Amino acid sequence: MEFPEDFNQLELLNTHGHLIPRGASSLWTGSKNEEEEVEDDEGEHSEQWYLEQEETLKDKPEELILWAAENNRLSTVHRVLTADPSLVNCCDEDGYTPLHRAAYSGHTDVVSALLAASSKVNPRTIDGWTPLHSACRWSRVTVASFLLQHGAELNAQTNGGLTPLHLAACHTSASKTDSARTLELLLSQRHLKPRLCSSSGETASEVARRSGPHHFLFEMVEDCVNVVPIS
Template identity: 70%
Template structure:
């Protein structure tokens, strides 16, 4: 596998290849057919999908977690509890998929089944990274309560705060506010490309002002 230099900027890759990163119900994972356009899908469609995957339990588990099929996940875990730890070829677990979809009840079920809250993908993403990248505040809060590492960094040095700052979409302001309110947040951490989350926010969207609360605290706490 080709290794990227330390200066490799994952955020630039996010900008140019954002459409290839899995999220929500519109799946672009290997093996997932694009049978229908985005939008509402019928219960019959989901049942047929489950039928198609019934002989591939790991794929079914990952798909069910992504698509918030909680009864299916519970049934699979009853048959084989180890499925809570399965991964796809990129290292994403069912918890990662539940996290970026904002499926808090699904995430809670997986955590209760013993899945690792700080499991990492091939690129070093934890479920908290996934939740914060897609603005899933409730799920991020759940993960932190269950022991997620607030300041964990990806292989490219990105924290959950970096990822939240890089995306000005729905939920990003609430995600940034939530992360910045955490007592042990390390907003000064830099990615491998040398950027702090506040610097990313300044050029990526309208929410840079949220970092002022951390800067004000730092100015009060810093020795004069």
């Protein structure tokens, strides 16, 4: 799908954020109501439920590892990669890899295992999102920190010009604490380029000013005023 140059991805996030493909929608075969029910019950499934899901995907290794990465099934991830190491960089129809899925779900152990298995650190979805974009969009601060330590592109821009900082500045996480910590993490990086603009011409600071209560954190990267007299 083609978008005009001034297309504002952040406006789309605000109005249709619940529809953002996070990988699972590409593989889900049930109804929309069933999908919503699964999301609502996330973390409340029994071990038997997970085993049944794995059984249905046993002959579809690409789908299995994507599902396992999203659902924190570390032993399954290890098993699939032992059988076929190349699957570490597989992706769904939206371009989401196992690393993307583990990143937006906040599963640090799975992220670590995937990187140890030679996952690409900066793979792109069809919209240009890296795993760091995904982690910052959902305020997964521990995962974001881990990705940065392993070479994630701090200033990577999506097709719409959004950086991880833009996405963190949206303040769309249910956890205000994690949203603030994610911003602090990014703003503390010495190679950050905070004044990069999205395709709609907005900096992350401008996004934060209209989107949430954490704009004051951008004082960390504002130019300091020199008060020392010039001799």
